[in-house]
Amino acid sequence: MNSPASAAIEISTPYRNDLKILIVDDHDDLRLMICRMLKRAGYTQIEEADCGEIAVALARNFLFDVILLDLSMPGIGGFKACHEIRKFHGRTKSRIIACTAHASLCSKEHFLECGFCDVLAKPFSYNQLLQSISIPA
Secondary structure, eight states, X not given: OOOHHHHHHHOOOOBOOOOEEEEEOSOHXXXXXXXXXXXXXXXXXXXXXXXXXXXXXXXXXXXXXXXXXXXXXXXXXXXXXXXXXXXXXXXXXXXXXXXXXXXXXXXXXXXXXXXXXXXXXXXXXXXXXXXXXXXXX
């Protein structure tokens, strides 16, 4: 017989895995790792960009549900790319998540003020990645 605690574990909130996701990072190996993690979780609509300029161009032409955006990149960095994307999509269209090894340098409020929806501190785990992009069905 299931105890109330074990019954609660069996019930989970369904999350959408049909999300259109853009991964933006100038490190090929990190983009590949994130892509593999997302595919393992059942996500199939994944695009990649290796710089902020390409991310802005892609986001201008395609509406992504989630954008995982590295902050430290050559050329247009993550803060500028987020600002540019928000200019034409506003705050409600895409969930833009800052991915950074320098999360402790700024408060979460600062990231939110700059247009990000969340911050994912590198290195992050599989579960942290999935939790950050999860949108209830």
